Amino acid sequence: MTAPSDETPNLHLSADGLPQDRVNPRTLVSRETAFTGQIFDVVRETFALTEGGDELVRDYMKHPGAVAIAALNEDNEILLINQYRQPVEMNMWEIPAGLLDIDGESPLHAAQRELAEETDLSARTWHTLAEFNNSPGCSTEANRIFLARGIEDAAAGDLIEREAEEAEIVTRWVPIERAVSAVLSLELHSPTSNLAILAVWASIQRGHADLQAPDKPWPAHKLLRESGTGE
Template structure:
């Protein structure tokens, strides 16, 4: 009889240290923009896939990408801001974030700009905290989450005039441990906030050792690939 000691069997899964998402696009056989929006477009593409006898057809949102910022002060508190989001009909607690919608603007500079515009803050120390795709099943949106520390206020005469949904944003400084609790209790729902809070909490446990430089390449972003 084989010994059953509860050990997990290897089913061909790579060791965790070897796991990495791979850039491996299927070249489109056809591509058509079927909707042109103010911020993003909808594209229909067909492509050959190795396990399908016929070309596959997919619609997806062609997105510019975005950046967001985990802002930590000296007391290990994270800045959260409440903003109205019409598609879900909710006011969500989020971290400062914005689109990569300025041609040629590096992701780090976009993050600096968004931090100043949304929070009236500048930061001395920047790192890449993590990267993720927001909804890869139907959108090309890639998001880079930065960690910003060493904070200072933007002079009042240089501050951005916030309008539309940003006009009545509220801000709160929340201890990082408490913010994790808010995520796990289902009280926070914004994806960049959820990802950023959990990533920052994990990074804090190591003293933020091993974080990537703020200007690290971002080749996974569909629009930034070599």
């Protein structure tokens, strides 16, 4: 089989030739909310891939998105938290994370707040490490992972009394090599944590040369894009 060439119309590449996801909305015919929930809604959209083409109907979860924090100390240990997750009935090792559910709050500020609220820590240096869409075939949920370094205690005013599942949070600093081994040994199952661990490891190997600004535009987050705050 012949590999597609760089001239293939559907093959989107960045200026330096890397594969690149691109925003490419199609013709929207209608949109309605089929279900309204506490955190997410279910939206039904009718659309066409081309103007005047056949109409398609898809249901998807409208989710506010989230941020996560790969906190890395001076010994190249990553901070993991253990928390119970009811849908899968598992205690899971994850990285600190939280929803983008406060109107007007920037992703960076949300990450700084979540780090303090879940671990009682703060960081002096922040970068965007990676982004991903959890399940783009059925959800708008977008996640941005920040790399946080220069770890120190959070200010007293940023601390909260953790409740419900968060009251059981346990924190551990894990050498990044050990965390990578846990991922590759199928011991860890949080997609956010697994991606963060592997991305941190890769970033260390590359001397952190690819880190992005913490306030970099986020067009892959559909809801921020539509509100005009993601570009």
